[in-house]
Amino acid sequence: MDKDWINAVQSIISYEFKNTTLLIQALSHSSAVDLREDSNERLEFLGDAVLGFIICNETFDRFPEYEEGEMTKIKSAVVSRRVCAEVADELELGRILRVGKGMHSFTLPTSVTGAAYEAVIGAIYLDGGLDPAKEFIRSTMGDRIADAAASSHQENYKSVLQQVGQKMEGNTPNYVVLDEQGPDHAKCFEICVELGGHRFAAKWGPSKKQAEQLAALEALKELEIAEEKEDGSVVINKMLDETQGE
Incomplete structure (x- = not known):
């Protein structure tokens, strides 16, 4: 993979990989690779779990007065494919995602870009551990936890x-x-x-x-x-x- 591409992607996500193979895999859709295990699907699975844990932990720490049902609502609102796709669009992951010839980056469905965001989380977690993954999620999710909490206040x-x-x-x-x-x-x-x-x-x-x-x-x-x-x-x-x- 071109070194300039790797450097550009690392600049976008504000994280430098020790093992850049993980980064390449995180941004490789199944349509762009010969073997399915080389795609970002496994990293997406891991990243989804890491994202859920970190959002739950953040919610638990920030809102000690919330009951289980309220925290579940916040998690469901934040850890959703729609929100992941929004963040992916903000990072322009669709533009740098490796896809097959039959797909075009400007028409990618939200399920694909949202999965790429979760895959990047999984890759960062494997490469650097929980702390950099947490920092990446905090920096890219922005005020979405607070917004979800504000919505739950209405109820x-x-x-x-x-x-x-x-x-x-x-x-x-x-x-x-x-x-x-x-x-x-x-x-x-x-x-x-x-x-x-x-x-x-x-x-x-x-x-x-x-x-x-x-x-x-x-x-x-x-x-x-x-x-x-x-x-x-x-x-x-x-x-x-x-x-x-x-």
């Missing part, structure tokens, strides 16, 4: 409020059941949340869980951290990010 206001409480007040919210009505099979609950010595407006819900979510949203709105739009959508304001950095 779990209790988690947002707990995070705010820990950052701003040094304590966690307390949910108080004020009233309940209806038969056992169809009870409704009135719940309010207390935080930092302040009791926020109560909300009714068809279950304790939903009432707590609505009460948490009400508190976030009073704190001007959440804003409810006319169409019913909720936006978490930047104040949350600012409290995270304190």
Whole structure:
């Protein structure tokens, strides 16, 4: 393989390989090689696992208040073929990927470019270990973990409020059941949340869980951290990010 090509690729991914054969294999589609084992498929398999582990680890460390379901949503959003293809396009991997004569780099499907990104992760991991693989993922994924977390906030206001409480007040919210009505099979609950010595407006819900979510949203709105739009959508304001950095 041409040395200039190798140097150019290493410059793009900001990593210098000790074993450049791994780099060549990572960017070799099965249509471009005689033997399937020389393609990037095995490295893609490994890279997918490394990517998943690192994203899970980052999510676990950055969001200690998140429950398993919330962390799973973030992982699913970030470790997806669509996102991998987006990153591959940003790195222009499709332009440098080795493909067969019947394929053209400017019409490659996202499944091919996304696989190439994962294969590069696998190659870096084999060549240099977990730390450089982690650095590559962090630098290329950018704010996608934070974006996925922000999206999950829209669905779990209790988690947002707990995070705010820990950052701003040094304590966690307390949910108080004020009233309940209806038969056992169809009870409704009135719940309010207390935080930092302040009791926020109560909300009714068809279950304790939903009432707590609505009460948490009400508190976030009073704190001007959440804003409810006319169409019913909720936006978490930047104040949350600012409290995270304190």
